[in-house]
Amino acid sequence: xxxxxxxxxxxxxxxxxxxxxxxxxxxxxxxxxxxxxxxxxxxxxxxxxxxxxxxxxxxxxxxxxxxxxxxxxxxxxxxxxxxxxxxxxxxxxxxxxxxxxxxxxxxxxxxxxxxxxxxxxxxxxxxxxxxxxxxxxxxxxxxxxxxxxxxxxxxxxxxxxxxxxxxxxxxxxxxxxxxxxxxxxxxxxxxxxxxxxxxxxxxxxxxxxxxxxxxxxxxxxxxxxxxxxxxxxxxxxxxxxxxxxxxxxxxxxxxxxxxxxxxxxxxxxxxxxxxxxxxxxxxxxxxxxxxxxxxxxx
Amino acid sequence: xxxxxxxxxxxxxxxxxxxxxxxxxxxxxxxxxxxxxxxxxxxxxxxxxxxxxxxxxxxxxxxxxxxxxxxxxxxxxxxxxxxxxxxxxxxxxxxxxxxxxxxxxxxxxxxxxxxxxxxxxxxxxxxxxxxxxxxxxxxxxxxxxxxxxxxxxxxxxxxxxxxxxxxxxxxxxxxxxxxxxxxxxxxxxxxxxxxxxxxxxxxxxxxxxxxxxxxxxxxxxxxxxxxxxxxxxxxxxxxxxxxxxxxxxxxxxxxxxxxxxxxxxxxxxxxxxxxxxxxxxxxxxxxxxxxxxxxxxxxxxxxxxxxxxxxxxxxxxxxxxxxxxxxxxxxxxxxxxxxxxxxxxxxxxxxxxxxxxxxxxxxxxxxxxxxxxxxxxxxxxxxxxxxxxxxxxxxxxxxxxxxxxxxxxxxxxxxxxxxxxxxxxxxxxxxxxxxxxxxxxxxxxxxxxxxxxxxxxxxxxxxxxxxxxxxxxxxxxxxxxxxxxxxxxxxxxxxxxxxxxxxxxxxxxxxxxxxxxxx
Numbered sequence: 049x050x051x052x053x054x055x056x057x058x059x060x061x062x063x064x065x066x067x068x069x070x071x072x073x074x075x076x077x078x079x080x081x082x083x084x085x086x087x088x089x090x091x092x093x094x095x096x097x098x099x100x101x102x103x104x105x106x107x108x109x110x111x112x113x114x115x116x117x118x119x120x121x122x123x124x125x126x127x128x129x130x131x132x133x134x135x136x137x138x139x140x141x142x143x144x145x146x147x148x149x150x151x152x153x154x155x156x157x158x159x160x161x162x163x164x165x166x167x168x169x170x171x172x173x174x175x176x177x178x179x180x181x182x183x184x185x186x187x188x189x190x191x192x193x194x195x196x197x198x199x200x201x202x203x204x205x206x207x208x209x210x211x212x213x214x215x216x217x218x219x220x221x222x223x224x225x226x227x228x229x230x231x232x233x234x235x236x237x238x239x240x241x242x243x244x245x246x247x248x249x250x251x252x253x254x255x256x257x258x259x260x261x262x263x264x265x266x267x268x269x270x271x272x273x274x275x276x277x278x279x280x281x282x283x284x285x286x287x288x289x290x291x292x293x294x295x296x297x298x299x300x301x302x303x304x305x306x307x308x309x310x311x312x313x314x315x316x317x318x319x320x321x322x323x324x325x326x327x328x329x330x331x332x333x334x335x336x337x338x339x340x341x342x343x344x345x346x
Numbered sequence: 347x348x349x350x351x352x353x354x355x356x357x358x359x360x361x362x363x364x365x366x367x368x369x370x371x372x373x374x375x376x377x378x379x380x381x382x383x384x385x386x387x388x389x390x391x392x393x394x395x396x397x398x399x400x401x402x403x404x405x406x407x408x409x410x411x412x413x414x415x416x417x418x419x420x421x422x423x424x425x426x427x428x429x430x431x432x433x434x435x436x437x438x439x440x441x442x443x444x445x446x447x448x449x450x451x452x453x454x455x456x457x458x459x460x461x462x463x464x465x466x467x468x469x470x471x472x473x474x475x476x477x478x479x480x481x482x483x484x485x486x487x488x489x490x491x492x493x494x495x496x497x498x499x500x501x502x503x504x505x506x507x508x509x510x511x512x513x514x515x516x517x518x519x520x521x522x523x524x525x526x527x528x529x530x531x532x533x534x535x536x537x538x539x540x541x542x543x544x545x546x547x548x549x550x551x552x553x554x555x556x557x558x559x560x561x562x563x564x565x566x567x568x569x570x571x572x573x574x575x576x577x578x579x580x581x582x583x584x585x586x587x588x589x590x591x592x593x594x595x596x597x598x599x600x601x602x603x604x605x606x607x608x609x610x611x612x613x614x615x616x617x618x619x620x621x622x623x624x625x626x627x628x629x630x631x632x633x634x635x636x637x638x639x640x641x642x643x644x645x646x647x648x649x650x651x652x653x654x655x656x657x658x659x660x661x662x663x664x665x666x667x668x669x670x671x672x673x674x675x676x677x678x679x680x681x682x683x684x685x686x687x688x689x690x691x692x693x694x695x696x697x698x699x700x701x702x703x704x705x706x707x708x709x710x711x712x713x714x715x716x717x718x719x720x721x722x723x724x725x726x727x728x729x730x731x732x733x734x735x736x737x738x739x740x741x742x743x744x745x746x747x748x749x750x751x752x753x754x755x756x757x758x759x760x761x762x763x764x765x766x767x768x769x770x771x772x773x774x775x776x777x778x779x780x781x782x783x784x785x786x787x788x789x790x791x792x793x794x795x796x797x798x799x800x801x802x803x804x805x806x807x808x809x810x811x812x813x814x815x816x817x818x819x820x821x822x823x824x825x826x827x828x829x830x831x832x833x834x835x836x837x838x839x840x841x842x843x844x845x846x847x848x849x850x851x852x853x854x855x856x857x858x859x860x861x862x863x864x865x
Binding site for chain 2: 167170172173192193196197198199200201205207211212213214215216220224225227228229232278
């Protein structure tokens with residue numbers, strides 16, 4: 049299967065996709081995860097290991113030091129959907145590791161379960177079986193409040209349909225995660241600083257001129273850029289992107305990809321991107337293919 | 347923070363929600379108005395009842411009354427002396443009123459009340475309901491020269507004129523005697539002398555005011571004059587009495603007409619205190635009219651001096667020099683302690699001889715009826731607000747469905763279910779505040795201008811909305827109790843919030859993935 053993609057801007061010896069049928073030999077096993085024997089661990093290439101995200105990571109004790117740079121890990125994920133009496137299996141045991149600083153693409157056809165996988169990784173849903181580890185902590189069975197907190201502070205998400213709040217301006221949309229983090233008074237106190245930060249971030253994604261615009265006054269590309277700014281405002285450790293270019297034309301999509309890539313290289317941001325577009329996926333450091341709810345060996 | 351921002355944005359972008367709140371506004375406004383009017387009416391009525399009834403009355407069960415009121419008052423003093431401001435012995439007896447009209451005798455049943463001549467102690471408001479300004483200051487059963495109120499003084503300038511009230515008093519009395527004299531002379535076939543009849547009248551200007559039609563309106567019974575003729579001064583008033591205004595007045599073409607004016611004589615017939623009772627009659631001069639606006643009292647009470655009534659009914663014991671009365675009216679320092687005083691007195695005096703009651707006991711059914719009406723109206727109106735609550739519920743569900751995706755987004759950004767719930771609860775609270783606040787302002791404005799609105803409505807529809815001749819009010823009485831208003835507003839707010847709880851819960855429980863997928 050070993051599907052190699054040379055990740056273009058990341059460097060000639062960029063990381064390779066190497067899902068192996070080998071038991072994890074890294075620190076993950078030290079956490080005593082279930083013996084999901086199908087666990088796929090990437091043979092950590094030198095490049096992957098070296099990309100250790102600068103320790104901007106907040107309160108999590110150690111940046112998975114023992115995991116050899118594994119930031120996010122899924123072990124034997126299973127998820128069924130129930131449609132009436134029928135049970136539709138979507139994920140049938142997925143193992144995945146995401147290393148610090150890589151841009152990982154998960155590619156698959158419609159219905160292959162790639163969005164479901166992303167939702168599970170983002171703690172928006174719970175797996176029926178399997179485990180998810182983030183920064184050395186198991187998160188799939190954490191309490192709702194802990195998961196909310198995790199999403200708010202350490203995970204960033206962007207979506208195919210941008211999912212901006214239509215009532216808020218671009219700036220307010222970007223500030224929304226901070227408003228969720230801070231209570232009324234705490235936000236009021238720090239408002240000036242936070243707004244400056246949001247403005248700077250919008251500037252970074254190229255939307256400095258769109259601060260006061262509502263989503264319906266912006267183009268698709270602009271909305272996605274705003275969504276990226278929103279995902280990054282809390283300085284997350286990982287960005288989860290669900291078909292980030294799926295609703296954009298080729299050029300605009302490419303622009304988004306370049307933005308993601310530059311964030312990846314310049315800020316060492318770990319990105320997991322789900323797409324059905326192999327052209328987009330080919331720009332990633334590493335590609336994992338999902339077929340019928342399993343990581344494909346093709 | 348995002349809760350308030352989003353709540354505010356939703357408020358500003360969803361005007362349809364305000365439609366659901368209009369019913370809350372109207373409900374709150376109506377409740378405030380109804381409560382103010384009912385409270386005003388109750389208060390007015392209680393004032394009127396208390397104007398005539400004392401706080402506690404200590405009564406004999408027999409018309410013959412009990413002996414020696416002074417002794418009884420001393421006994422009462424011993425039991426509840428601390429509570430009492432003043433006590434007044436009175437005699438109450440059913441009687442027949444007879445007066446002449448167009449030469450015919452009119453009779454009607456009345457309640458005759460004998461009160462002390464100075465009438466100072468008797469329920470303090472009694473004097474306020476008299477028609478002569480001087481009598482309202484001090485009243486001693488004396489006929490005034492003239493100057494009785496020409497209009498209902500509660501009605502202001504709008505009140506209809508009282509027909510022929512300008513001559514009421516001594517002037518009217520002398521006029522009547524003069525007419526009678528002339529009538530008798532005419533009957534005797536003598537020519538009408540013109541100069542000499544005014545000699546006795548001390549050249550009062552009254553003759554100039556005389557209504558020439560008065561004689562036509564009231565042809566006189568020649569026999570009625572006999573009583574007066576026997577007097578040394580035919581114009582000198584007899585024992586005074588005060589008639590309830592409803593006994594002798596009627597409204598016609600918007601004016602108040604009187605069958606009997608102050609200055610006229612009337613006859614009262616009532617039972618003596620002996621066994622068996624015999625009917626006795628005597629003639630009294632009407633010195634004033636009593637108008638409390640409580641129809642029940644105005645059309646049945648006649649007040650006469652206590653000593654005269656006792657004398658006529660034989661309510662005295664020559665040997666011991668003691669008198670009899672039928673009741674002792676007690677005015678308390680603190681009216682609210684009436685039932686305590688009543689209970690103490692009931693315990694102290696044999697109940698088969700004496701009955702003790704507070705004014706509330708006497709008007710219990712009436713007050714209870716008004717209270718009942720208020721309660722039922724409040725319940726119905728509150729149901730209206732509750733119905734409005736269901737409107738809010740429906741619209742909120744709609745908004746939650748519409749905002750499903752936003753809820754998913756917020757959850758993906760890490761918003762907790764309670765925060766999402768907070769958005770919709772504060773949304774409901776804000777709508778409730780707007781609705782109840784607007785309702786409160788509307789209701790209070792309506793109450794404040796209720797009489798202008800009444801007149802305006804009357805002009806608009808050409809129909810008297812609140813006819814004073816029926817209700818005996820010239821203005822709709824209102825009384826706003828701040829606590830009532832506060833409770834109504836709080837209730838409306840609670841309903842608005844309660845109606846938003848279910849949609850808010852639904853929003854909080856939405857599954858983020860499904861919410862995000864929602865199209």
